[in-house]
Amino acid sequence: MRELLLCPPDYYGIEYEINPWMSRAHGADAALVQKQWKELHARLSNLDCDVHLISPQPGLPDMVFTANAGLTIGRKFIPSNFRHKERAGEQPFFAKWMEQRGYDVNWLPENLYFEGEGDALFGGDALFCGYKFRSDIQSHRALADILGCLVISVELVDPRFYHLDTCFCPLPDGSAFWFPSAFDEYGQRAIREQVTGLIDVLPEEAMHFSCNAVVIERDIVLPEGAPRLVATLQDRGYCCYELPMSEFIKAGGACKCLTMFMPQREKC
Amino acid sequence: MVSETIELRGHIIDSLILPKVLDQILTHGANFKIGEIKIGERRADQSFARIEVSAETSEALDELVLRLRQHGAEVIERANVQLASAPADGVFPSDFYVTTNQQTFIRFDGKEIEVRPAMINSAIALDRKKESARAVKFFDVNKGNEIVVGHQGVRVVPVQRSTTHTDIFQFINTVVDADEPKSAIIRELGEELRRAQTAKRKIAIVAGPAIVRTGAADHLVRLIEAGYVDRLFAGNSFVAYDVEHTLFGTSLGMNPDLAFTRGGHENHLRAINTIREAGGIFAAVRKKILTRGVMYACVLHDVDIVLTGAIRDEGPIPGVTTDIIEAQKVMRQKLADVTHVMMLATVQHSLAVASMLAPAAKTVCVDIDPAAVERVVEHQPLQSIGLVTDVEPFLRELADCLSESRVRE
Numbered sequence: 001m002r003e004l005l006l007c008p009p010d011y012y013g014i015e016y017e018i019n020p021w022m023s024r025a026h027g028a029d030a031a032l033v034q035k036q037w038k039e040l041h042a043r044l045s046n047l048d049c050d051v052h053l054i055s056p057q058p059g060l061p062d063m064v065f066t067a068n069a070g071l072t073i074g075r076k077f078i079p080s081n082f083r084h085k086e087r088a089g090e091q092p093f094f095a096k097w098m099e100q101r102g103y104d105v106n107w108l109p110e111n112l113y114f115e116g117e118g119d120a121l122f123g124g125d126a127l128f129c130g131y132k133f134r135s136d137i138q139s140h141r142a143l144a145d146i147l148g149c150l151v152i153s154v155e156l157v158d159p160r161f162y163h164l165d166t167c168f169c170p171l172p173d174g175s176a177f178w179f180p181s182a183f184d185e186y187g188q189r190a191i192r193e194q195v196t197g198l199i200d201v202l203p204e205e206a207m208h209f210s211c212n213a214v215v216i217e218r219d220i221v222l223p224e225g226a227p228r229l230v231a232t233l234q235d236r237g238y239c240c241y242e243l244p245m246s247e248f249i250k251a252g253g254a255c256k257c258l259t260m261f262m263p264q265r266e267k268c
Numbered sequence: 269m270v271s272e273t274i275e276l277r278g279h280i281i282d283s284l285i286l287p288k289v290l291d292q293i294l295t296h297g298a299n300f301k302i303g304e305i306k307i308g309e310r311r312a313d314q315s316f317a318r319i320e321v322s323a324e325t326s327e328a329l330d331e332l333v334l335r336l337r338q339h340g341a342e343v344i345e346r347a348n349v350q351l352a353s354a355p356a357d358g359v360f361p362s363d364f365y366v367t368t369n370q371q372t373f374i375r376f377d378g379k380e381i382e383v384r385p386a387m388i389n390s391a392i393a394l395d396r397k398k399e400s401a402r403a404v405k406f407f408d409v410n411k412g413n414e415i416v417v418g419h420q421g422v423r424v425v426p427v428q429r430s431t432t433h434t435d436i437f438q439f440i441n442t443v444v445d446a447d448e449p450k451s452a453i454i455r456e457l458g459e460e461l462r463r464a465q466t467a468k469r470k471i472a473i474v475a476g477p478a479i480v481r482t483g484a485a486d487h488l489v490r491l492i493e494a495g496y497v498d499r500l501f502a503g504n505s506f507v508a509y510d511v512e513h514t515l516f517g518t519s520l521g522m523n524p525d526l527a528f529t530r531g532g533h534e535n536h537l538r539a540i541n542t543i544r545e546a547g548g549i550f551a552a553v554r555k556k557i558l559t560r561g562v563m564y565a566c567v568l569h570d571v572d573i574v575l576t577g578a579i580r581d582e583g584p585i586p587g588v589t590t591d592i593i594e595a596q597k598v599m600r601q602k603l604a605d606v607t608h609v610m611m612l613a614t615v616q617h618s619l620a621v622a623s624m625l626a627p628a629a630k631t632v633c634v635d636i637d638p639a640a641v642e643r644v645v646e647h648q649p650l651q652s653i654g655l656v657t658d659v660e661p662f663l664r665e666l667a668d669c670l671s672e673s674r675v676r677e
Contacts, residue, residue, distance in 0.1 A: 125311065126282075137285070137340040141278040141314070150311045153283040153340070186284040194282065268312075 002216055003050045003262040009037045009064045010056045014251055018084045020160050021252035028247040036244055037064070040221065040258060043241050047216045052262065054097050060090050064248075065257040067165060069094035070116040072263035073147055077103040080116040083134050106146050114139035118163035118257065122265050123170030126150040126194055130164030132157070149268035152194055154187030161206070165256045169211045171238075172218075175199065177229060179206035199236075205229050209245060209254035223254040269371060269425050270329050270380050271322035273303065274341040280315050281307060289319070289339055296332045298323035318344070322425060326380075349374045349421035351394060354413040358406050364391045365416040367403050368424060369647065370627045374401050375421040385604060388623050388647075392416040407593050436460055436653065437630045443641050443654035450655055451665065457632060457653070458669035461496050461608065469607040472499040474621050475562070476614025478636075478659055480509040481519045485562050487663035488612075492565040494670055499572040499602060500562075501621055503614070504581035504588045507549065507563055511585075512539035514561035540583045548586035549573070574602045578616065600624050608632075613659040615640040622647035634662050 014027045045051050056063055069090070070079040077098040082088045099105050108114055119135040120143065121128050127149055131137040137153050144151040154164070158181065161167035167182035168191070175197030180188050192198065201210050208225030215221075220238050222230075223245035230240045245254040280286040293300045304318040321336070323329035333343055352361035369388035373380045376394060383392050383401045390403035394414045401416075409415070416422060436456040444450055464471055479488055491497055509519045516535040546552035553559075553567040566573050576599060577590035589595040603609075603624050611618035611633045618633055622644050625631065631652040633644040641654035655662060 132338065137278075137338070141340065144278060144312075144314055148312055150282060151279050153279065153285060155288075155339070184288075186288040190282065190284045 001048055001050050003052060004044055004214075005052050005054060005066045005069065005260040005262050006037075006041055006044070006258060007054045007056050007064045007066050009033050011058050011061050012037075012056075012064045012248075012251075013061045015061050016086045018086055019162050019252040021250060023250075026250055028250050033247045036247055037258065039243055040245075040255060043221055043243060044214065044216075044259065047219050047221070049216060054093065057089075057093055060087075060093070062087050062251065062253075063090045063093070065118070065251075065253045066094075066260040067117040067257045068115045068163075069260050070098070071120045071143070072098070072103065072117075072261060073265050074263055074267050075102065075104050076106055076146070076263075078106045078108060078114070078116075078143065078146060081108055081110060081112060081114050081139070083113040083115065108139055108142050112136050112139040112142055114143075115163060117260050117264060118165050120264075121164055121168060121170050123176050123195055124174045125268075126152045127268070128152045128154060128164060128168060128170070128191070128194075130154055130156045130168070133159060133162035147268050152190055154190055155184040156182055156187070157184045158182045160252075161211075162252065163257070165212055166209060166252070167206065167211050169213045169215065169256070170195070171215060173197070173236075175236075177201055177211060177213075177233070179203070179211055182206070199229065199232050201226065201229050209249050212245075212254035212256040214255050214259050221255050223249065269299075269322045269324060270326045270373070271320050271423060271425070272329060272333055273318060273320050273344040273346065274333065274336060275344055276315075276317045276319070276339075276341055278314050278340060279308075280317065280340070282311070285339055286315070286317055289336055289341060292335060292339075293319075293321055293332065296323070296328070296335075298328065298332055345378075346375050346423075347420050348376050348378070349392075349394070349416045350418050351414045352417045354409045354411055354415055356411050358409060359411075360391045360406070360409060361415050361417055363417045365419065365422055366390070367392060369623070369625065371425040372403075373423045373425070374416055375423070376401075380423070385600070386627050387600070392422075405596070437651045443638070443645055443656060445638065446636075446656045450657060450662070453653065453655070454662065454665045455669050458666055460630070461670065464608050465496055470498045470605050471496055471608045472501060472603070472606045472610070472621075473497050474609060474611040474614060474617050475500060475502040475506050476612055476617065476659075477503075477505045477509040477519070478613035479663065480506070480513050480562070481522065482613075482658055482660035484660040484663040485510060485513060487660070487667040488562050489560075489565040490667040490671060491663070492562070492569050492571055494667075495569070496670060497566075497569075497571050499574060499606060500566055501574045501576075501599065501602070501617060503617055504575065504577050504584045506614075507543070507575060507585050507588070508536055508540050508582065510562045511543055511552075511558065512536050514558055514564065515539050515542060537582060540585055543585050544583060550587075572602065574599060576617075576620075596620075596624075603629075610634070611644055612663070615643070618644045619647075627651075634659050 079095040113136045115134040119130040129140040132155050140151045140153045161182035167179040170176040176195050177199035179201045205226035209223045210226035210229050213220050213222035221241045224242035299322050301320045306316045308315045367390045371386050372383040381401045387403035393404045394401050512535050513519050518535045546557050549563050558564045575588040576595035577588045609631045631648050633641050633654045635641045638656045641656050645652045645654040
């Protein structure tokens, strides 16, 4: 059974603007926020996942996006070092929560920005890591030192897809679906060399955060608005659950951003 | 050129970070040299590369390095040079750094300072106040001067083979033997000289007496008249031969224009005496004593004449610098802005000039002796052409080629 970490959206809202999706002029609908999040929580729980909840904190509206808490491998937890001060306050809550549950907390040097599972996703035997907008490439080397695995660093070039999990979603069979133009040409080549059976997501579907999906073996939970992608995934034998995510997309997040695996992998 | 050393670590091969960094260096007009590279053996192993990045200006380098840092490049701080005081006038401290003729930089107080001029077989003196470094010969150094010792903090930038275009110098880079064809090379050389002339580069000729003796003086005059010679380096004897030929039609008693002649060395000495009596080359031209020949053409077409002496010289002819230290200084000064040099049929002067040239200068050495050509070409291995041939057919063909191209225009 997969264990996941979610955070109820009690204090969620668009209170600042740190990515192109955020606009304080277009706030989230509080009732809809609760409805959409509960639907995600219910869906993941129904997929035979053990869903843990961390207490939300006032003044930390983005704490709901637990994917950015850090990266968990086995019993190791590597907390994030947030680039934006608006989110930096989340770090001690997540680290303390994981520590209290017996995880071995491995801190990265303070001067290296790293935004957790949002920028670090396993595909095959490699850990794919995005850099430039939020995480520094230097943090990838530190991850490789801690984990001892192959880390493929890919540069993100489209500010709308500022985290790796907004444009790249590995699948358990070693393939992945992705939005190629979110990466520079070297990143695209590196991914193509490492990943077979890639599924390109159309730009209009990528804009619905379709790549921001939670994959639990053959089940995929993703935001609605990507019929072509869903059809392709179904052809490959996956079961897709499309959820409304409009209120979280206003902050630049969706299903995957709202979820952290505990752990993402048992070992490298 | 200024440079920094960067290091890349991690999975830089599989992530294509190494090719990305190298491509960025080149697309920003900079160059790189990979100093060390270690590639991980297993997939999980990290790799390492140490790369020297050089750019035209420190601003361009700073901007580039800033970009490369985004991709994980770390800048390596280099050590400063070590210095010691010259123990006496004309004496370097032991273990002084001996220069090459390549562009050289020293790092002092965290900054890179270019050593000027780029001069082979010298030491490097640092002026702390001016933050300048110069290559100094024995006679340049005074007691107490700060001289670079050891190799630490010294960086040499060899002239690189161009990756964007090939001119004849970079294409050939070798010696063309006596039994190999030369016409195509001479034509290419003609084109290069035309380009140099159009770009107002400085072309120098180092002339040996064989030019006159083989009857090639008129071909050289044609080059001078066409404006392909800015500076002439020669010895006392070249002038003596040229004047003798002009005044008496002989060269060391031989008439190059006749198959068989009789004569003696006396014409040679009479020629020298005539110039001494006139008060020098310029005076002899002014007084219409000299009315043709290479020296006459040089005076007429404002070619800068640099004459230096040797022990067995007769005379000397006025204007010849006979103090060898002084001669070195003058030659060095007159070679500083020279970009193209044709060294024709003189081993001693060619070797002297080659040892003083800037590393970027392009050289052609023509001599009938293969060993002489080899020795001269060694000084500029990336920018030199050596032709083993009698100098007369070379100069005739080159002058014909340049006259033809002028006609075509």
